[in-house]
Amino acid sequence: xxxxxxxxxxxxxxxxxxxxxxxxxxxxxxxxxxxxxxxxxxxxxxxxxxxxxxxxxxxxxxxxxxxxxxxxxxxxxxxxxxxxxxxxxxxxxxxxxxxxxxxxxxxxxxxxxxxxxxxxxxxxxxxxxxxxxxxxxxxxxxxxxxxxxxxxxxxxxxxxxxxxxxxxxxxxxxxxxxxxxxxxxxxxxxxxxxxxxxxxxxxxxxxxxxxxxxxxxxxxxxxxxxxxxxxxxxxxxxxxxxxxxxxxxxxxxxxxxxxxxxxxxxxxxxxxxxxxxxxxxxx
Amino acid sequence: xxxxxxxxxxxxxxxxxxxxxxxxxxxxxxxxxxxxxxxxxxxxxxxxxxxxxxxxxxxxxxxxxxxxxxxxxxxxxxxxxxxxxxxxxxxxxxxxxxxxxxxxxxxxxxxxxxxxxxxxxxxxxxxxxxxxxxxxxxxxxxxxxxxxxxxxxxxxxxxxxxxxxxxxxxxxxxxxxxxxxxxxxxxxxxxxxxxxxxxxxxxxxxxxxxxxxxxxxxxxxxxxxxxxxxxxxxxxxxxxxxx
Numbered sequence: 093x094x095x096x097x098x099x100x101x102x103x104x105x106x107x108x109x110x111x112x113x114x115x116x117x118x119x120x121x122x123x124x125x126x127x128x129x130x131x132x133x134x135x136x137x138x139x140x141x142x143x144x145x146x147x148x149x150x151x152x153x154x155x156x157x158x159x160x161x162x163x164x165x166x167x168x169x170x171x172x173x174x175x176x177x178x179x180x181x182x183x184x185x186x187x188x189x190x191x192x193x194x195x196x197x198x199x200x201x202x203x204x205x206x207x208x209x210x211x212x213x214x215x216x217x218x219x220x221x222x223x224x225x226x227x228x229x230x231x232x233x234x235x236x237x238x239x240x241x242x243x244x245x246x247x248x249x250x251x252x253x254x255x256x257x258x259x260x261x262x263x264x265x266x267x268x269x270x271x272x273x274x275x276x277x278x279x280x281x282x283x284x285x286x287x288x289x290x291x292x293x294x295x296x297x298x299x300x301x302x303x304x305x306x307x308x309x310x311x312x313x314x315x316x317x318x319x320x321x322x323x324x325x326x327x328x329x330x331x332x333x334x335x336x337x338x339x340x341x342x343x344x345x346x347x348x349x350x351x352x353x354x355x356x357x358x359x360x361x362x363x364x365x366x367x368x369x370x371x372x373x374x375x
Numbered sequence: 376x377x378x379x380x381x382x383x384x385x386x387x388x389x390x391x392x393x394x395x396x397x398x399x400x401x402x403x404x405x406x407x408x409x410x411x412x413x414x415x416x417x418x419x420x421x422x423x424x425x426x427x428x429x430x431x432x433x434x435x436x437x438x439x440x441x442x443x444x445x446x447x448x449x450x451x452x453x454x455x456x457x458x459x460x461x462x463x464x465x466x467x468x469x470x471x472x473x474x475x476x477x478x479x480x481x482x483x484x485x486x487x488x489x490x491x492x493x494x495x496x497x498x499x500x501x502x503x504x505x506x507x508x509x510x511x512x513x514x515x516x517x518x519x520x521x522x523x524x525x526x527x528x529x530x531x532x533x534x535x536x537x538x539x540x541x542x543x544x545x546x547x548x549x550x551x552x553x554x555x556x557x558x559x560x561x562x563x564x565x566x567x568x569x570x571x572x573x574x575x576x577x578x579x580x581x582x583x584x585x586x587x588x589x590x591x592x593x594x595x596x597x598x599x600x601x602x603x604x605x606x607x608x609x610x611x612x613x614x615x616x617x618x
Contacts, residue, residue, distance in 0.1 A: 097473030105461070176458035183423045184474045185448035188441075 095190035098181070102198020106164055106206070115160050115206040123149050123214020127221065146218060146231060150308040153235055154301050155271065158242040161203045162263045165246025168195045169358065170259035192251070192358045196351060200243045204236045211235060230311035234340060238304045241346040242267075248354035270301050279322070289325065296322045297338050300346045307339035376401040376524065376554045377422070381430035384417050391417045392428070393578035399571075401523070402551050406565040407558040409575035415558035416455055418575070419526050423447055434524060451517030455528040455558070457509045464504065464512055465497035477519045485515035490541055506533030514542070518549070525549065528558045543567050 106112050126145040169192075172178035181191055215228040246263050253259040273295075282292045296302045309319050310332050319327065326335050377399040384392040391414045399405055407415045420426040422434060424443020432439040434446045460467050468482045483493040489511040501509060510533045517525055527546075531539045546568050549555065557565045572589055574582035582589060 094476075095474065097470050100473075101462070101466075101470050175460075176456065177460050179425060180452075180454055180458050181474075182425055183447060183450075183452045183454070184471065185444050186474055187444055 095186045095194035098186075098191060098194035099198040099201070102168070102195055103201050103205075106199065106202030109164075111160070111163060112202065112206045115203075116210040118156075119149075119153075119207060119210025120213040121210075122152055123211060124217060127214060127217050144313075146214075146223070146228070146312050147309060149214065150231065150305065150312070153238070153308075154305050157207060157235055157238050157304075158267050158270070158301060160207065161239045161242035162246040162267055164203065165199050165243040166250050166259040166263040167256050168199050168247050169250040170253050171250075171256045174255050188359050189355055192247070192355050196243065196247055196354070199247065200240050203239045203243055207235055207239055208232055227311050227313075230336075231308050234304055234308050234311065234343070237340060237343045237347070238300060241300050241343050241350065244347045244350035244354060248350045248357060251354045251358040270299055273299060289322075292322055293326050293329070296326065297342050300343050303339040303342040307336050307343070310335045310339070376403070377432075377434050377556070379430065379432045382418075382421065382432050383429040384414070384421060384426060386417075390578050392421070392575075394430070395575075395578075395580055396430075397573060397580060397583060399554060399556070401554055403571060404555040404569045405557070405571045405573055406562075406569040407556055407573050407575060408560065408562065408565075409581075410560055413560075413575040414578060415560075415575060416528055419452070419528055419556075419558065422526060423450060423452060449522050450524045450526055451520040451522040452525075453510070453513045453517050453527045453530050455532070457506075457513045457533075459501045459509070461500075461502075463498055463500055464508075465493065467501055468493070468497075468512065468516065471516050472519070475516075475520050477516070481521075482515050482519040485518045486511065488518075488541075488545055489515055490538065491515075507535060507538055510534060511538070514545075518545070521550075523552065524554045524556070526556050526558075529560075530557065531559075531561075531564045539564070 126149045129145060129148075169178065172181065182188060211232050215225075215232060218228050219225045245266065246259075249263045249266070250259045253262060278295065279292065281287075282289070296306060306319070306323050306326065309323065310327065323335075326338075330338055377397075379398075380396050382392050382395040383390070391412075395414075395418070407418065409415050417426065421428045421432055422439050424439060424441045424446060427441055435449055437445050437449075439446045460470070462470065468486075471477075472479070472482050486493050491508060491511050496504070496508065501512075504512070510530065514527070514530060517527070525546075530546075531542055534542060546555065555568070557569060559565045566586065570585065572582060572584060572586055573580060574589075582592070
């Protein structure tokens with residue numbers, strides 16, 4: 093007896109849904125377009141032209157990858173709770189943590205698969221045109237990491253909320269806040285209040301969306317001017333490898349902390365708290 | 376097989392089960408009767424480890440309540456309102472059979488016993504099935520799990536008369552060592568299946584005994600077999616008042 097069939101079900105369900113194909117198709121298409129447009133730059137700048145094109149793809153990714161990860165993860169627990177199916181699953185001989193882990197693994201696998209399927213097409217074309225394989229692979233890994241972090245965040249929110257609508261509104265508010273509070277977004281506030289630059293740098297590493305931007309730019313081409321003043325300062329302080337490690341580490345930490353938070357919230361609800369569609373089942 | 380001592384469950388300020396104690400032996404067929412809100416489903420939730428509680432509750436010597444995995448392994452369960460998974464019938468049966476480790480084919484066989492063909496209905500989404508078909512699917516899974524305890528929460532609520540007859544026949548053929556708990560508020564539904572009635576009322580046990588004893592207690596005011604659901608609370612109230 094195991095919760096593994098639940099993970100398989102999440103994955104199978106996701107693959108059948110429209111968003112899976114849309115994600116994969118959109119990323120493949122956007123990537124191919126960026127590469128084709130980057131061809132002009134490549135004639136002038138060599139490989140840097142392609143790196144610039146991939147950086148454009150990354151800018152698209154930092155807006156949409158979190159959203160793509162949040163949509164299925166926010167529904168993963170709250171949706172089952174709302175439909176009354178969660179209680180029946182929990183009435184089977186599986187632990188609550190087993191159910192949570194299986195659903196998390198299934199959603200992560202689905203989201204990462206859909207993103208990497210699209211990105212892989214782009215990377216195959218990019219490497220065929222002379223972009224070194226290692227940075228291209230690095231971009232895919234960072235994108236997968238960011239997706240895992242936002243799936244974990246989405247499932248945590250989902251475990252804490254009673255309905256899909258509430259989970260979606262909380263999750264999207266968080267996404268907008270993290271997106272809006274990137275280093276460029278808060279830089280004026282830091283200037284206005286005269287806060288130390290180190291704090292801004294730390295915030296840039298801590299914010300997963302900003303960390304993804306820094307990591308991927310450092311992987312693709314650290315000399316790109318799009319790194320911004322905070323990124324450039326961090327590059328000076330940490331070096332390229334240090335910046336990549338710190339940024340990727342931050343995203344991985346978000347994944348771990350959000351996963352643990354969601355697991356704890358879901359497990360805690362067994363102790364007489366939010367257990368699911370109790371009102372439907374109460375006699 | 377099932378033992379409750381001082382079982383108490385509150386939802387906020389509402390006291391749903393208040394100091395409930397009972398013992399059910401292996402192989403007993405017990406009807407849990409009571410009106411809406413009497414605590415029947417709450418009792419099942421406590422047994423399944425879906426809700427915490429005060430007091431002690433055990434199944435086969437194992438403490439019930441969260442996490443309760445070992446207890447749930449011993450329980451086949453049919454919920455009062457079978458939830459609708461976003462799956463086909465076959466997908467749903469495969470999912471739960473996979474989680475429970477039910478051998479392939481056994482659920483389909485139980486479904487056939489209930490007059491439903493997996494070959495015909497397997498590809499249908501659960502949302503397209505009637506309430507009765509849905510209930511049969513859940514029942515087939517509970518029976519296929521071959522657990523020592525079966526918890527059936529209003530198992531015939533959505534079934535037509537023929538299917539009810541089939542259900543009675545099927546449950547009568549369940550292995551004699553299987554302990555059966557049937558929650559209902561319709562005596563007519565469970566009468567042919569059970570040897571003991573456990574009546575919940577106002578959070579406590581209003582009656583615990585055989586149907587014959589209940590008949591005696593209500594003084595033959597109305598034959599139980601002819602009871603309709605509206606009559607049951609009256610009969611039980613009378614019985615409780617005379618005890």
